[in-house]
Amino acid sequence: MRRTLAAGLTLLTVTALATPTTAAAEEAASGKGRGMAALTGFAFLPAQTFVPGSEPSGAALGTTPVNGVTPPFADQPVQGFSGLVRNSDGTFDAISDNGYGTKANSADFLLRIHRIAPDFAKNTVDVLGGITLTDPNGHIPFPLTRPDRVITGADIDIESVTRGADGTYWMGDEFGPYLLHFDRAGRLLAPPVPLPGVRAPENPAGSPNLGGSKGFEGLTLSPDGKTLNALLEGTVAGDAPGTLRLNEFDVAGNAFTGKTWRYRLEDPNFAIGDAIAVDANRLLVIERDSAQGADALVKRVYLADKRDRDRDGVLDKTMVADLLNLANPKRLGGHADPFRFPFVTIEDVTILDDRTIAVLNDNNFPSSSGRTPGRPDDNEFITVRLAENLHADPRVLRRR
Template identity: 40%
Template sequence: MTLRAILASVALCAITASAHAEQTFPAKLAGHAYFPAMTLIAPPADAPRDAWTSGKFTGKTRNEKPMTAPGDVGAAYGSHPTGLSLPFLGQPVQGMSGFAMNLAEDGSIYTLTDNGFGAKANSADALLFFHKMKPDFAGGKVERLDSIFLHDPDHKVPFRIAYEGTESRYLTGADFDPESIQVLNNEVWIGDEFGPYLIHATLDGKVLAVHPTKLNGKPLLGPDTPGVTVPASAGKDFQAQRSGGYEGMALQPGTNLLWAMLEKPLYSESGQPEGKALTVLTFDPAKNDWTGDSYKFPLGEGATNIGDFNFIDDTRALVIERDAGEGNASLECKADSTDKSACYPMPAKVKRIVLVDTAQIDQDGAMRRIGSIDLMNIDDPDGKSIKEIVKNDPDGKFTFPFQTIEDVIKIDDTHILVADDNNLPFSGGREIGKAAHNEFILLEVADFLSAK
């Protein structure tokens, strides 16, 4: 090939890449509210007595003495204390792990608490429930209107649950890890990470069905799926990564199909993750079955997983993609630092909301990325941030430096709502030494929402 031909080819590639390049759009903070981290509620009156104290199994041995085991962020994040101790008296409301696209009749948001304390083994006394919540941006607080506990009186769960022998049969974090929620025709659909499963329930929390996942006509299993026993080979005996099930599940307007997105790439038969794309499967609630169709969401540079997934019209949708970092990068530890008590060894860097078009699928099955906004670079010219919470951001800027940002929905043609999961009491991304709150932010992003 001649030099001229090479240059022409490079130029053509550059033009093509530019034509399809993902644009970064500005975001302006329009509202900031929070739900306090240390918010505990009583379990239902007919719940087992065991559920009145939660977090008894988060250490190496059983601990029944309330508030005696200090929580911290873990060694990878500097082992900073969070100022809270386990076990808790009651059930923590913490951990908003998904927003439903459709609002409740009173205009409140359906949102979801995660499995409890991060794993099956330590969450058997953490009840599973969802909520109706309403942020008040004028007052800076989030109101909890109702909490609904999941229960299985009709024995629909296809495996033994933690509270199997009880009459009420409330579900716990040892049974499922609920990470995404949608409400359709006054019924609830919840995406689970452990199975992965889809849970179908009533608005009062009664389980109607539990649907195992099928990909290409075969069961899709994870290392925590009941029936998968150790030793097991990744890619052969199971395909989903641990904590890699349904992190986001979008309800498509018009078709009412559920688009369930895995949090992490699947394992190939070699036992290694198959690239940087996440699998999305579609389920038809009208037929109570998987459609057989699957797609891919291509992760962007630096992202390792996703946090939520919701449509904004018939084909375009929002996806939260992120790294595992936590804390403001302005307080990043120096490379040679041995004292990490006042810095973040792994700060938040990749925290984006991505706009995709599910109607534009390439030859590899990947949906088109239209553009994104950077949650670590939000304009705040009007000073909307709550100053007693936000202490490390520069003037005129707002960051959302949480490890797990797991909630996003469109509010109107100009605004979206975003919230974090604070992993109580194990995350402290806003301030070193203090447990993170559940923060709700309203973002003005008109250009982003109108992008095609």
């Protein structure tokens, strides 16, 4: 097997979704009531990119080829970007989730933050380095897979990330769900903070009321840096079908405030992929169906507003980008016009300027094949110009 080496690091995400309803599919195809966003940049990291000189990975996948790739792997794959932070120098910090999709098959997948640099002139993404996540001071209260307290995909399933003004990272997990606070070297700073009253099937406390892999899929820092908003991917038992809780967290107090809002999916079978603050009241949210390739019908970016001006009990929503229908007159990356981003999991969005966003897929290596059937998806990095300005808080636009 040919492997592409990169000076990098690693992480992933796998989330099962369902097929969209006919009504939702027709709405997605109609383009009604919105301007057309445009592709302005395309770059990709090859699926078979590995951390050089790292540890073996994928032993629990067996030896049967998946999309033409045969596990296990001699090194850690750089794969499945599930959260993104923009840096001041044009690079980005990207995380991937728990590895190969479950606790059972990801014990040899080491959780890491990768520093990546897209080169849109060359359509490439370079992996510049990164850090491994660890818990050297024993903050995680349950047994870890490794005695050296390096955190693996069998311990925690990180799906979202943001960074504070002090350079430390906050990450949202799906196994608790928990919020976790790491320093700039990837060391856990405090015990994981559980969401009160909500438990996933993997939570040691038991009595789950949230579906598996349905924890914190979106995590964003407020413009003033005082609070986090953590968006669940799944509906808590007892809530209206297709509604997701957006939870406020006080950074200084290291605790959830108890304040919540509701985000309503266009279809209960859909899921969100990421969220990023636009200002104190608004955020961008990726919403998607479960399909890939030609079958993909709903992959969207919404502008959601907490103020609920129509008083229906959920965030107001306006679609700002249909990722399956992006204008591409220059045929960037050799792709057709319109451009389609037809992946099962699209799990990264960040704001580049008041009218431009970056979006990345989670390639679920080696499982997903949305771009070319039978071939593992690359990690694709696209920039999208919106039809209208966001009028974002200037602090959001400022590069850190």
